[in-house]
Amino acid sequence: MDKIKQFVTDFGWPRIIIFLFLLFLFIAAPFVGVRIDASISDVFNRFGQNALFVLAMVPMIQSGCGLNFGLSIGIIAGLIGSTLSVQFGLTGLMGFFGAVALAIPFAVIFGWFYGLLLNKVKGEEMTIAMYVGFAGVMFMCIMWLILPYTNSTMVWGYAGKGLRTTISVEGYYRQVLNDFWAIRIGTDFIFPTGMLLFVVFCAFLMWLFLRTKTGTAMTAVGSNPDFARASGISADRMRTVSVIISTVLGAVGIVVFQQSYGFIQLYTAPLAMPFAAVAAILIGGASVNKATMVNVLVGAFLFQGLLTMTPSVINSALKTDISEVIRIIVSNGIIIYALTRKTKVTK
Amino acid sequence: MSGKKSLGRFFTENAVVIIFLALTIAAIPPSGLSFQYIIQEMITRLGRNTFLVLALLLPIFAGMGLNFGMTLGAMSGQIGLILAINWNIGGVEGLLFAALVGTPISVLMGYICGAVLNKAKGREMVTGYILAFFINGVYQFVVLYMMGSIFPIKNPAIVLSRGYGIRNTLNLENVRQSLDDLLMLKVGGFLIPVATFLIIGLLCVFVVWFKKTKLGQDMRAVGHDMTVAEAAGVPVDRTRIIAIIISTVLASFGQIIFLQNMGNMATYNAHDQTSFFAVAAILVGGASVKKASIPNVIIGVILLHVLYVVTPRAGQNLFGSAMIGEYFRQFIGYGVIALTLVLYAWKARQGAARAREGLRGGNSATAAAGTAAADTAKGGAK
Numbered sequence: 192m193d194k195i196k197q198f199v200t201d202f203g204w205p206r207i208i209i210f211l212f213l214l215f216l217f218i219a220a221p222f223v224g225v226r227i228d229a230s231i232s233d234v235f236n237r238f239g240q241n242a243l244f245v246l247a248m249v250p251m252i253q254s255g256c257g258l259n260f261g262l263s264i265g266i267i268a269g270l271i272g273s274t275l276s277v278q279f280g281l282t283g284l285m286g287f288f289g290a291v292a293l294a295i296p297f298a299v300i301f302g303w304f305y306g307l308l309l310n311k312v313k314g315e316e317m318t319i320a321m322y323v324g325f326a327g328v329m330f331m332c333i334m335w336l337i338l339p340y341t342n343s344t345m346v347w348g349y350a351g352k353g354l355r356t357t358i359s360v361e362g363y364y365r366q367v368l369n370d371f372w373a374i375r376i377g378t379d380f381i382f383p384t385g386m387l388l389f390v391v392f393c394a395f396l397m398w399l400f401l402r403t404k405t406g407t408a409m410t411a412v413g414s415n416p417d418f419a420r421a422s423g424i425s426a427d428r429m430r431t432v433s434v435i436i437s438t439v440l441g442a443v444g445i446v447v448f449q450q451s452y453g454f455i456q457l458y459t460a461p462l463a464m465p466f467a468a469v470a471a472i473l474i475g476g477a478s479v480n481k482a483t484m485v486n487v488l489v490g491a492f493l494f495q496g497l498l499t500m501t502p503s504v505i506n507s508a509l510k511t512d513i514s515e516v517i518r519i520i521v522s523n524g525i526i527i528y529a530l531t532r533k534t535k536v537t538k
Numbered sequence: 539m540s541g542k543k544s545l546g547r548f549f550t551e552n553a554v555v556i557i558f559l560a561l562t563i564a565a566i567p568p569s570g571l572s573f574q575y576i577i578q579e580m581i582t583r584l585g586r587n588t589f590l591v592l593a594l595l596l597p598i599f600a601g602m603g604l605n606f607g608m609t610l611g612a613m614s615g616q617i618g619l620i621l622a623i624n625w626n627i628g629g630v631e632g633l634l635f636a637a638l639v640g641t642p643i644s645v646l647m648g649y650i651c652g653a654v655l656n657k658a659k660g661r662e663m664v665t666g667y668i669l670a671f672f673i674n675g676v677y678q679f680v681v682l683y684m685m686g687s688i689f690p691i692k693n694p695a696i697v698l699s700r701g702y703g704i705r706n707t708l709n710l711e712n713v714r715q716s717l718d719d720l721l722m723l724k725v726g727g728f729l730i731p732v733a734t735f736l737i738i739g740l741l742c743v744f745v746v747w748f749k750k751t752k753l754g755q756d757m758r759a760v761g762h763d764m765t766v767a768e769a770a771g772v773p774v775d776r777t778r779i780i781a782i783i784i785s786t787v788l789a790s791f792g793q794i795i796f797l798q799n800m801g802n803m804a805t806y807n808a809h810d811q812t813s814f815f816a817v818a819a820i821l822v823g824g825a826s827v828k829k830a831s832i833p834n835v836i837i838g839v840i841l842l843h844v845l846y847v848v849t850p851r852a853g854q855n856l857f858g859s860a861m862i863g864e865y866f867r868q869f870i871g872y873g874v875i876a877l878t879l880v881l882y883a884w885k886a887r888q889g890a891a892r893a894r895e896g897l898r899g900g901n902s903a904t905a906a907a908g909t910a911a912a913d914t915a916k917g918g919a920k
Contacts, residue, residue, distance in 0.1 A: 312883035314883065317661060318663040319879045319880055322876035329868045332865035333862055353859075513679075519675030520675035530665045
């Protein structure tokens, strides 16, 4: 009994409720005429699309920078990479990896500056990260209008300049990862093997990294800064490294998202993306200063499961569109829950 | 020498205001707008926005930072307005009724917000921001699903065609500018809504008076140092909750004033940008997370809104695209918030580092001073 109690306190009531709710949705799905195989396929797909964003939260949480509300900085770098890849006309796997390769240098540079900035404002990272992200997105809105892109699939037809709001990657790298070794069962179930392998590969790299010397040092900086300083670790350097990794993962994450979703979304689209990732990792059981790979995978799965299942099940059961409201309440509720836990604030 | 030094200090302390002023002045000529137009627009916008921005002052005094949870108050005010339209109460009475309905709701909201923020000391701002999202969900649930189904709505014109839920846009014709028109003076070709300004003036007097009361002093003590205040017998948590409650109630009145001037209400979006505009305005006016005054509010509203009026036109004339101006002004708004927060956090950390050095002796102090100086140099270079 004590063990169960301990488990409940560790895991937290909100997560248990969400888990049970999701379970209930899966059970209820067939009764309201929602195809369970299509739903599961959807959940896998959306899990793959978003898992890297959630993974991107880990390094900064570990190094004590808190939740990366400025993930949009990384997403912007990814958008630059993917638009360049389309501009150069790279297709297929070349297109995908080209976009990733073109995005990473930008992500490293942005992440480096972003990290330096966050080192100056210890203790206030989260609010500042949020606004730096917003400002970055708005700045890039202007850039998307004036950068000299010329590929006719990307620019507005009548003006001949300025990128479109959404750009189809059909014919470039749409679904290249999803279709890689994809398993089809029946008409509705598609298992996106390639994308999930890629996600697991990235998560494995992160797992490995956290066990290297640098990774351990990073965790030390986050969990006990004084101890870390005493052992001769430069806190600022570790924090910068963590921000760069987070930003790079954000950049790769958006390219993975695009190849599955089929479109590059520009302008104000990245504004809200960090919040979903933050909510997901917290649902997975992470706190503001500790996160593991299990948190990432469980969180991404639960959160995306919820996002997929609530609209289809609740809407067909109640014949209303209330699911959006449920999503807002659940995802923000869990963030507040995590922010109000008694945890040490890094100073 | 000292004159030069104080001038330098003046510039660093007011860097945000000065940069913003320069930017605004630079954007006026290319916009091609007449001063006549800009000044009239300013008078209107001062009346529309100042009350909302003033609502931010008390939590800053109490050391809780910028109250992003003010959106909760804005939503309460909107519920008041919806009910005023429902019962078809027009004119100033309608506004009073809306405020009367909004007050208990915003007191409750303020209490919730304050209690949550007390559990998240040290990260009030981000928590308040997310709390606004969360309550937005609850607001949508109430207005979109419960009004007309559980709460009876009398006026069919404001209900969605499906039978429940409030329409996306509400026409506030009955109360439109009723406060502004109550006492409209025409001075030298400019229309001045005197009644609105009187209310804003009253609030300013209230704020000045409140700072001198026992509660106001307690608030400043809490804002200065929570531990010391607690030791001196100030009920810290209670004081912080009261600061947030007053701020939330004021925000609900502010939103009612804002919307009566606009004349229309986007039921589900009107509150989205409330905290963004208010926070950007007070920061542009030279306030920081810990320090704000009434002049900050007024200067901020004027500067931010001049920029907001002129940039789309300036963008159109300079780059041939109004969208560039539109994005630019949003970039500036978010950028200013980020910049002020960074400057403040940076200064606070420098102060803390200096205080730590004082405690240390010998070599480590010089070493720390060395790194701090290097940090400063780097920061300056950036």
